[in-house]
Amino acid sequence: MISAIVLTKNEEERISGCLESLSWCNEIIVIDDNSTDNTRVLAKEFGARVYIRNLGDDFASQRNFGLRKARGEWVLFIDADERVPVDLINEINSEFKNPKAEGYLIKRQDIFMGKKMVGGEWGETWLLRLARAGKGRWRRRVHETWKVAGRVSKMHSPLLHSPSESLSEVLGKINRYSTLHTESNQEEGKKSGLTKIIFMPLLKFIINFIVKSGYKDGVHGFVFATLMSFHSFLAWTKLWVKQELE
Structure with missing residues (x-):
């Protein structure tokens, strides 16, 4: 039995x-x-079981709540802007005839501003989204990860991710997520200063555009790398501001 869990917030479209x-x-x-x-x-x-629960800027807690409500032997986490294509469905059903792992990484095919990304963070995104119930919990408030005990394998068919967002919506999300990232860094005892504010965003750009071959996506890759760099700048600057006000 497979339980699918979806987190939502104004996702009617x-x-x-x-x-x-x-x-x-x-x-x-x-x-x-x-x-x-x-x-x-x-x-x-559609027949889904719906629970109303305040996110409270803690995605891990929200996902762990879903784990507690799931009845299936296996649990699959999907976001509202993602789709499970037929090839992935068939692969999951085939694998579950004789499962060889406790959790499965799924490659996400990301689309940014209408283009399928081949480079950058979004060009090679593997996410642990499918696992046996009771084998782990989610951690971190934002950029949360599912820590699963036991062997983890991979699915070969991709999960489709098609966010239909304008640039202003992307910037709004970056601002929100950078705040959550700041709070997570503070909880983990991390500190910010001039060096991190200058070099962490620069490093983020280099990783996305050069190391992870974001240049292969042309202007899309450059814009994406710049936005990710801006996210890093906001996160470390907001942490510095918090430190100054303490």
């Missing part, structure tokens, strides 16, 4: 497509962060 791609799962659980649109209505119409 994308939730139906997401849930439709999960119709092969034995149960679908939606953890909704107080949506003010029709997200919950659409999810219930």
